[in-house]
Amino acid sequence: MEFATKAIHAGQEPDPTTGAIMTPIYQTSTYAQSGMGEHKGYEYARTGNPTRTALEACLASLENGRYGLAFASGLAAESAVLSLLSAGDHIVSCDDLYGGTYRIFDRIMSRYNIETSYVTANRVEAYEQAIRPNTKIIWLETPTNPLLSLVDIRAVAEVAHRHNVLLVVDNTFSSPYFQRPLDLGADIVLHSTTKYINGHSDVIGGALIMNDQSVYEAIKFHQNAAGAVPGPFDVWLTLRGIKTLAVRMRQHEENARAVANFLTEHKRVEKVYYPGLASHPDHALARRQMSGFGGMVSFQFKGSLSDVDTVVRRLRVFTFAESLGGIESLVCHPASMTHGSIPREIREARGLNDTLLRLSVGIEDISDILRDLEQALA
Template sequence: MKFSTKAIHAGQEPDPSTGAIMTPIFQTSTYAQTGLGGHKGYEYSRSGNPTRTALEDCIAALENSEYGLAFASGLAAEQAVLSLLKTGDHMVACDDLYGGTYRIFERVLSRYQIETSYVSAASTKDYEKAIRPNTKLIWLETPTNPLLRLVDIKAIAEIAHRHNILVVVDNTFSSPYFQQPLELGADIVLHSTTKYINGHSDVVGGAAVFKDKEVYEAVKFYQNAAGGVPGPFDSWLTLRGIKTLAVRMRQHEENAHTVARFLSEHPRIEKVYYPGLASHPDHELAKRQMKGFGGMVSFQFTGTLEDVDQVVRRLQIITFAESLGGVESLICHPASMTHGSIPREIREARGLTDTLLRLSVGIEDAEDIVRDLEQALR
């Protein structure tokens, strides 16, 4: 099946008992058993639920895998993958990454003597230089959050596998529609399904997809043991959102192109970060590695923190809020919101300044989005 067909049908056959086209919401905590070991595949909904199974199978199929797990949030999915590490292990990560991920690395894992080295996201050679004898994971975001740099997944995977290291790729910004990291050599793909996969800003969730069954089984054990799983209604909402993923992503990208071009010509804008622009340093890699450039645009403008506040207050269609990937346009101030957990000196050294805004371009009429930006920046 092609992508759009998988999004609608993978893991979602009509209900065998009623013929219902839509996957039922199995709103139950437990399941009747006929005797010792006598169950129909489900015992307790922390361990497994049919609605969640449909979601896990569908997301796995979209990443061209058989092994998917769903979680209560993107960070719950991250923590489950990080359970593969033990005290004394080392990890290499790109330096431009989500603030919540940085917080886990520096304020949770560090308590267990698990150390992380950060390297420039787009510098392939720096990843190999950072590898130690105890390195177990290389952690990537591509495009990165919020500066939208790209990492060469195939090149990093080749380096990692020479050293028997797993490669984890957070694919949230691209979605499986625009990028499939397992096909490029990655071992594990992560998603905050809150974002593009659900796409309607009405549920929080996460997912992890695996190339190798043994790694999948290890994380599945943690999923059940720790219990950070989505409920059946959240799973159902996410499944409903997935059905329109392909058409939404095409419109997000088309609108983002329009917005990025407008911003790149605006006199108050110092810099625009969007892989679809020929001026982006990773534009050629994006063309090779992705099937499209996505719906995220970050930009830096001339002014002060007070000017940032004035701009976001003036917006009328675009909403000032955390998160991304919904049908509506959302703008955030990474330094004080999504990346506020990263110390200022580290943020600024990585290029994340106080006048940087991150825009999740929605699927409204592109002309209205541009007009809103224009009046706010005027």
């Protein structure tokens, strides 16, 4: 099946008992067992739930993976990956990444003597140079959050596997519609399903997809043992959102391209970050590695922090809020919101300063989106 068909059907056969087309919400905490060790595949809902099984199968299919695991949040999924590490291990990570991920590395994993080295996201050679004998994971976001740099997944995968290191790729910004890292050599794909996967800003969730059975079994053990699993209603909402993923992503990208072109020409804008622009330093890689450029646009504003506050207060179609990937347009100030946990000196050294705004371009009529930006920037 092609992508849009899999999004609607993969893992979601009609209910065998009733014939219901939509996967039912199995709102139960436990399951009847006929005898010692005899049951119908489910024992306890933390361990497994039929609604969750459908979501995990669908996500695996969309990423061309063998195994999918759903979690209560994107950060819960990240924690499950990090459960593969032991005290004294080492992580190599791209330097431009979600503030919550930095917070886990810096304030939680460091307590267990697990150190993280950060390298410039789009410099492949830097990853190999940073590898140590105790390195166990290379961690990528591509495109990165919020500066939208690209990482050559295939090239970094070759580096990782040459050194017997797992490659983890956060694919949240692209969604599997525009990029499938497992096909390029990644070992684990991570999603905050809160974002484009669900697409309607009404669920918190996360997911991991992989091909290696031993990696799957290790993370599956953590999923059950630590218990950060999503509830069946959240899973059902995510499944419902996935069904329109293909059509939503096409519209997100079409609108984002128009927004990026508009901002590039605006006198109040200093710099635009969007891999779909020919001027983007990683544009050629984006064309080669992705089937589209996504719906995220960041831009550097000419003015002060006070001017930025004025702009976000004037916006009417865009809502000033955390998160991304919903059908509605959102504007975020990373320095004080999503990346506020990163110390100022580190943020600014990476190019993330107080006048950067990140747009999650929605699927509203593009004329309304552009008029809203024009009046707010005026």
